[in-house]
Amino acid sequence: MPRPPHICTCGNIVPHGERCACQVARTRARNKRHDAGRPSASARGYGSKWRKARDAFLKINDRCVWPGCGAKATLVDHIIAHRGDMRLFWDRSNWQPLCTSCHSRHKQRQERHA
Known part of the structure; x- marks a missing residue:
């Protein structure tokens, strides 16, 4: 109905x-x-150096790590939001592969309520 x-x-x-x-x-x-009022992606650290590092990371970690998903990962997410801290931004132990759906839905909701 x-x-x-x-x-x-x-x-x-x-x-x-x-x-x-x-x-x-x-x-x-x-x-x-x-x-x-937001700086450009490049000004926030997401320039060519990031794209190369991201692509290399996704070649090795090609599946979404969100529990129950396992889809093809398309994004590298910072587990702890770096908020402009470049040390945390480049810390590979703070990276996780996510699919677009999980990043847009679950991760963003999680960060809004943190």
Whole structure:
């Protein structure tokens, strides 16, 4: 049996499991404001040196380590967020291979609540 739609704060009726266009627009605007003051990826340490190290790491560690996943790893995640600390950034014992799905879903949720 399908679940009923919900009413958005703007008054639109939205099917279950979907987001209203106004919610999507608010999220995009919030993300744009956040990114405006953020340094570029290269300035944060994710330049060509990182890409070479990442590629080498993923050749050796090619599977997602998230419990129960085991999909092909596409990202190198910092277990402890480095927050600009380059010593922690380059510490390979702080790296773990993750698939995009686990990094986007589980790891980001975990970091938001930490």
